[in-house]
Amino acid sequence: MRKKILIFLLMCLLLSLTPIAGVEISFANADGKGEHLNLNDLIPETASDSTSIEVKDGMTQPIYSTDDVIIENLFVETTVDSDGDGNPDQVEIEVMRPNTEPNIQVPVIFEMSPYRGGMMARKLPPIGQPGMWV
Structure with missing residues (x-):
């Protein structure tokens, strides 16, 4: 119980200090009314006076x-040499990005998974050939 009270008091203290640090808190409302949240000027390459994040039904657009x-x-070169040839393995990645002006940095979500494909792009010998598992 003491731990919960301590965490609660610490959060209250941190929230009370945010205006002093110059941080503006914005909440996306989920009441179905759209609103615009201004960006915080940390992205000067893409931000303008009219740049904002549109929130609709509680979700950013x-x-x-x-x-x-x-x-x-x-x-992309990895740190693993799974085939023992003395060279690090390379894995194929697919990058999807918006068509922007050159040298503009945009955020990405990078998700690694061995289940994203790649095997179907390679020709595999038919089942029953030497070296194949059956």
């Missing part, structure tokens, strides 16, 4: 168009 998205397949 995309700010970049998905119609002209750029999709690139790249190879």
